[in-house]
Amino acid sequence: MKKENKLKLSLQAILTDLLFWIYIFGCISFLMDRWFEETIPGLNVVIYGTVATAIVIIFGISIGRKVFLPTKRTNKKWYKTFWGWSIVLILLITFIVGWLLVEVNLYKFFTKFRNAGGIMSGIFDPNFDILTMCLTALAETIYLALLATVFAIPFAFILSFFAARNLMPKTFIGNTVYIIIRTIATLFRSIEAIVWAIIFSVWVGIGPFAGMLALVIHSIAALTKLYSEQIENIDPGPVEAIKATGASTLQTWIFGVVPQIISPYLAFTIYRWDINVRMATIVGFVGGGGIGLLLLQQQQLLRWHNVGVIIWLIAAVVWIMDMVSAKVREKLQGK
Amino acid sequence: MKNIIEIKNLHKIYATGIHAIKGVNLDVKEGEFLILLGLSGSGKSTFLRCLNRLIEPTSGDIHIDGEDVIDARGQKLRYIRRKVGMIFQQFNLIKNLSSLTNVLTGKLGYSSLLHSLTFPRQKNDIKIALKNLHRVGLRNYAENKIMNLSGGQQQRVSIARTLMQNPKVILADEPVASLDPATADSVMKYLGELNKKDKITIVCSLHFLSLARKYGSRVVGLKDGEIVFDGTPQEIDKKRFKEIYGEDAQEVEIR
Numbered sequence: 001m002k003k004e005n006k007l008k009l010s011l012q013a014i015l016t017d018l019l020f021w022i023y024i025f026g027c028i029s030f031l032m033d034r035w036f037e038e039t040i041p042g043l044n045v046v047i048y049g050t051v052a053t054a055i056v057i058i059f060g061i062s063i064g065r066k067v068f069l070p071t072k073r074t075n076k077k078w079y080k081t082f083w084g085w086s087i088v089l090i091l092l093i094t095f096i097v098g099w100l101l102v103e104v105n106l107y108k109f110f111t112k113f114r115n116a117g118g119i120m121s122g123i124f125d126p127n128f129d130i131l132t133m134c135l136t137a138l139a140e141t142i143y144l145a146l147l148a149t150v151f152a153i154p155f156a157f158i159l160s161f162f163a164a165r166n167l168m169p170k171t172f173i174g175n176t177v178y179i180i181i182r183t184i185a186t187l188f189r190s191i192e193a194i195v196w197a198i199i200f201s202v203w204v205g206i207g208p209f210a211g212m213l214a215l216v217i218h219s220i221a222a223l224t225k226l227y228s229e230q231i232e233n234i235d236p237g238p239v240e241a242i243k244a245t246g247a248s249t250l251q252t253w254i255f256g257v258v259p260q261i262i263s264p265y266l267a268f269t270i271y272r273w274d275i276n277v278r279m280a281t282i283v284g285f286v287g288g289g290g291i292g293l294l295l296l297q298q299q300q301l302l303r304w305h306n307v308g309v310i311i312w313l314i315a316a317v318v319w320i321m322d323m324v325s326a327k328v329r330e331k332l333q334g335k
Numbered sequence: 336m337k338n339i340i341e342i343k344n345l346h347k348i349y350a351t352g353i354h355a356i357k358g359v360n361l362d363v364k365e366g367e368f369l370i371l372l373g374l375s376g377s378g379k380s381t382f383l384r385c386l387n388r389l390i391e392p393t394s395g396d397i398h399i400d401g402e403d404v405i406d407a408r409g410q411k412l413r414y415i416r417r418k419v420g421m422i423f424q425q426f427n428l429i430k431n432l433s434s435l436t437n438v439l440t441g442k443l444g445y446s447s448l449l450h451s452l453t454f455p456r457q458k459n460d461i462k463i464a465l466k467n468l469h470r471v472g473l474r475n476y477a478e479n480k481i482m483n484l485s486g487g488q489q490q491r492v493s494i495a496r497t498l499m500q501n502p503k504v505i506l507a508d509e510p511v512a513s514l515d516p517a518t519a520d521s522v523m524k525y526l527g528e529l530n531k532k533d534k535i536t537i538v539c540s541l542h543f544l545s546l547a548r549k550y551g552s553r554v555v556g557l558k559d560g561e562i563v564f565d566g567t568p569q570e571i572d573k574k575r576f577k578e579i580y581g582e583d584a585q586e587v588e589i590r
């Protein structure tokens with residue numbers, strides 16, 4: 001093994017051990033606080049963790065070493081090794097801390113069902129008098145999702161070419177363009193649509209338009225990534241052949257790339273519309289309009305029988321969209 | 336006969352550090368049918384792709400039909416490329432489009448963007464494309480999708496695509512390597528005909544000595560990126576064969 005490589009792996013191993021033990025002592029500190037109202041100061045947690053790391057490294061029983069550095073193969077069963085028990089320890093302690101943090105309460109779960117009686121009876125006895133109002137709101141949501149998808153397509157389509165590694169020249173400019181578009185797309189996609197909806201409901205006011213804008217941004221980011229990955233998977237042969245005929249770069253993309261991606265693009269886009277319908281209901285909750293907003297209002301008024309209708313309608317639409325989009329994608333990919 | 340291709344001291348070093356072409360000097364005369372022989376990895380594909388700059392050569396000098404290939408940029412490079420047809424082992428056609436559409440893409444080097452976007456309505460281009468499909472015996476397959484054609488038919492479509500370019504030179508990178516022997520010979524026949532009738536110069540890499548003897552007018556042997564043999568097909572005896580393919584090689588006869 002190369003020297004620098006070994007150094008790098010050793011560092012990674014030590015770092016892993018440090019994090020491992022500091023985390024363990026951090027958890028212990030939390031448990032002491034909960035159970036005995038006895039806190040270990042933060043600095044001490046780090047010190048204990050470091051000491052524990054030093055000890056396991058000196059005795060050669062560290063976990064990091066097991067993971068990063070080559071060790072002799074032994075036939076020892078895991079429960080006869082120190083690292084085996086370290087892993088049991090970390091899993092156990094994480095589970096206990098998690099249980100306390102999430103306030104898991106099985107007693108409430110099994111005895112307080114009656115509290116949900118209102119909503120349950122609403123679901124099984126929906127008030128169909130408000131059906132017209134609900135359908136209007138539902139249409140708003142579906143069209144919102146549709147428009148968001150349609151608006152996102154041209155942007156994502158064009159951006160995807162510049163976000164495909166195999167199409168961008170391996171020059172400074174090519175790399176920069178690729179990295180910038182990919183980074184922004186990843187960033188925007190990792191911000192939930194619901195956050196965008198909050199931003200836009202302040203910007204353009206509460207209502208379906210704000211919801212649509214939120215979904216457009218999110219869809220552009222998501223589709224750019226999906227599309228460009230599709231471009232990276234095409235057969236490079238035809239592109240090379242078309243380049244060799246003397247075609248310009250744009251012609252090469254139009255005649256060599258586009259025919260290869262058109263049907264997967266359609267499949268992704270329909271899938272996206274499907275996702276957008278789901279997201280549109282959620283986005284409605286925070287000011288994006290449509291059926292989500294209606295659901296929020298009725299829930300706050302405690303009109304459980306109205307809530308019941310809305311829940312059934314949402315379920316039906318999501319189910320139908322899911323089925324239709326699966327069928328269409330199957331058709332497209334079958335070709 | 337004048338030289339249609341002139342190559343001086345051509346080098347290609349890949350980013351990985353592999354020195355694939357090591358100072359090749361070669362002049363190809365107009366009308367020659369030059370066969371490139373060499374083991375897998377000897378640099379045949381790299382060499383052919385340097386000639387039309389699908390791969391950027393590291394250094395050296397290439398002239399095709401009197402034009403400097405290395406210096407060419409943008410429009411000039413397109414102009415040179417359309418004079419140089421290329422045929423690939425994997426055919427490199429767009430599988431979900433028809434033969435006719437694929438053949439039409441051979442005209443891209445001559446077309447503006449607007450013109451190429453209206454190909455389906457360019458009567459003249461379509462007429463030429465159908466004529467070229469007829470030449471390779473596929474007039475009745477114009478509307479068939481590529482994925483429904485056999486390997487031999489696909490390679491003939493790609494020859495028709497190349498003909499759209501009115502090429503002076505055709506570079507063929509193992510054009511028959513993925514075909515069975517009989518089909519391979521029938522595809523080579525078309526290349527031979529283009530060489531004889533249309534006076535197109537052909538540079539073609541091959542793995543079969545028998546095909547080289549049958550169609551080639553000159554054979555160049557490549558080994559580790561260097562030319563180790565340059566002569567007529569008849570000159571390749573056992574000794575020469577071993578120079579190209581290494582001591583342990585045996586000639587397998589294939590007809």
Ligand SMILES: Nc1ncnc2c1ncn2[C@@H]1O[C@H](COP(=O)(O)OP(=O)(O)OP(=O)(O)O)[C@@H](O)[C@H]1O
Binds near residue numbers: 355375376378
């Ligand atoms: N894109 C690339 N990047 C790095 N090295 C490459 C690349 N393409 C080819 N090479 C290397 O260059 C050398 C020549 O390869 P080349 O494909 O030109 O050989 P070839 O004679 O065409 O072989 P084959 O008969 O298998 O097609 C090989 O060592 C190969 O590994």
Ligand SMILES: [Mg+2]
Binds near residue numbers: 379380509
């Ligand atoms: Mg090759």
